[in-house]
Amino acid sequence: TQLLEQSPQFLSIQEGENLTVYCNSSSVFSSLQWYRQEPGEGPVLLVTVVTGGEVKKLKRLTFQFGDARKDSSLHITAAQPGDTGLYLCAGYGNQFYFGTGTSLTVIP
Amino acid sequence: ETGVTQTPRHLVMGMTNKKSLKCEQHLGHNAMYWYKQSAKKPLELMFVYNFKEQTENNSVPSRFSPECPNSSHLFLHLHTLQPEDSALYLCASSQVITDGNYYEQYFGPGTRLTVT
Numbered sequence: 001t002q003l004l005e006q007s008p009q010f011l012s013i014q015e016g017e018n019l020t021v022y023c024n025s026s027s028v029f030s031s032l033q034w035y036r037q038e039p040g041e042g043p044v045l046l047v048t049v050v051t052g053g054e055v056k057k058l059k060r061l062t063f064q065f066g067d068a069r070k071d072s073s074l075h076i077t078a079a080q081p082g083d084t085g086l087y088l089c090a091g092y093g094n095q096f097y098f099g100t101g102t103s104l105t106v107i108p
Numbered sequence: 109e110t111g112v113t114q115t116p117r118h119l120v121m122g123m124t125n126k127k128s129l130k131c132e133q134h135l136g137h138n139a140m141y142w143y144k145q146s147a148k149k150p151l152e153l154m155f156v157y158n159f160k161e162q163t164e165n166n167s168v169p170s171r172f173s174p175e176c177p178n179s180s181h182l183f184l185h186l187h188t189l190q191p192e193d194s195a196l197y198l199c200a201s202s203q204v205i206t207d208g209n210y211y212e213q214y215f216g217p218g219t220r221l222t223v224t
Contacts, residue, residue, distance in 0.1 A: 004150075031211070033213070035215075040196075040217075040218070040220065041217050041218065042112070042114075042198050042200075042215030042216050042217045042218045043151075043198070043215045044215070045213070045214060045215075048212050088151070090151075090213070092211055095153060095156070096141075096211070098150045098151035099150060100150050101150070
């Protein structure tokens, strides 16, 4: 089983703070996706990273794929209440494997 | 985003009922997926269809029966479910890239199922 562990599991911060979420595995993935999910809705794709060491930026969100393609991080700068949600990573090996999720709450 | 739609959004059913979940994708993709999302557990892949052919069945109980009549539609037929089957059922689609090695999945809003 290609298990993806995310940390932290829960995170509550004040508006304007920075944060980093981690996604780790002992397996190598050919690609890795990050999703954000709001209550009662399906996950929404944020980014796909493919190359080891790749860094992608989406406004205040910075995504990095580890050199060995086993891990990834999501950094949010100056968090806003609209960033609140469940952040999921998903790695593609021979199928998709989803992480355990990080529930983020940004307090105004 | 209405690329993947699911109906109904909410469903309450008794253990002896038979119901079906419907998913439709408008993205021109050729692969569709059913996932189960329960509280405090990672998303669980249930079924995968590539080009309308089922390619994955992750040991799902037979009380869940998928159907994929074409590459745009996916159904999940439910019968004699158990209370522990209560969960959010998510449909997703992706484009299978035969020469590449990565896929991006796009999810529907899900069906919140409660089995009483």
